[in-house]
Amino acid sequence: MVNLKQIYTVAGIVIGILLLVLVGFTSWYTVDESEQAVILTFGKAEDTVTEPGLKFKFPWPIQTVDKLSKETYSLQFGYKEKGGKVVSENQNDTKMITGDENIVLADLVVQWKITDPVKYLYNSEAPQEILYDATSASLRSIIGSSKIDDALTSGRADIEGNVREILSDLVTKYDIGITVLAVKLQDVELPNDEVRAAFTNVTDARETMNTKINEAQKYRNQKMNEAEGEVAAIMSRAQGDKAARVEAARGSVSVFNRLYEQYKSSPDVTRERLTIETIEQVLPNAQIYIMNDDGETLKYLPIAPLERKENNANESQSSGTKQEGSEKNNE
DSSP states (O other), X not given: OOOHXXXXXXXXXXXXXXXXXXXXXXXXXXXXXXXXXXXXXXXXXXXXEOSOEEEEXXXXXXXXXXXXXXXOEEEEESEEEETTEEXXXXXXXXXXXXXXXXXXXXXXXXXXXXXXXXXXXXXXXXXXXXXXXXXHHHHHHHHTTSOHHHXXXXXXXXXXXXXXXXXXHHHHHHTOXXXXXXXXXXXXXXXXXXXXXXXXXXXXXXXXXXXXXXXXXHHHHHHHHHHHHHHHHHHHHHHHHHHHHHHHHXXXXXXXXXXXXXXXXXXXXXXXXXXXXXXXXXXXXXXXXXXXXXXXXXXXXXOHHHHHHHHHHHHHHHXXXXXXXXXXXXX
16 A cells, blocks of 8 residues: 555655746746737736847746737727728717718727736726727717818818817826827718718809809919019119100200300300301201301392202203193194
8 A cells, every 4th residue: 555655745746846837837928029018916017018028027826917919909980890891880979960060970090009008907997998988079079069061071180180189188088008199080971862962062062163263363363463564564664764864864964064164164156156056956958157247238148049949940840841842742
């Protein structure tokens, strides 16, 4: 019979081997580049490990490790997508009332990341559900204060920015270890086809109006530029005429000043010269005779110009007579 001592010895060896195996397998762990780990000591979170590689710790049950991913997650609000295809939609979440009392269907995607693993694991029981509800509250708040035109057309970027701001504030307030990276509206639609068609007609009319306004503004700018160019040309010509007249006036003043200097030095000669020059300008074909006497003697002026005029008249009469005689002979 095997005695109790041998049984106890064998049992102790087996237990020691099991303990060594347990210590050997639970005293180390690895952290991948895409992972982060939380070290628990007797169930209490002590430290967060983000550096990849082989790590060592106290064996179980003294310390345990919880691993989380570093990747960016996508929260699909109002629908579910798998393999690039929408597999389900939830209109109860996406149906909202705008600030001008219209109904729209709005869904979006929230990009988020775990930035504090301890808070994500232990500050709340379901952090993703909290994020979903906070997203719904943020989106409804912004859509409820926006006009339908902004939600469907040009105001989408502002709505996304405002939703992200409110959602980030809520997540920070809830303290669940999550950071919101981006918010992207996927679809903002009207509830039925008739409303969509009416809104499309309104949008087309608005685009046509904007096009006409832009064309009119373009025509106005063109005419304004042409008018401004004409004004500039007229001003330039006026400045040129002004400069020319000023220079001409300065030249006349200079000539007058020189004549005045000559007149002061010899007034009689200057007066006679000016008189002669004036007569030559008024009567350019006249012959001028200057006589120095007192006018008591009768003067005989040359009659050569008169004789030339009479000779020219006689020649014209004789040529006319010859032409008449030749015509009679021909007859």
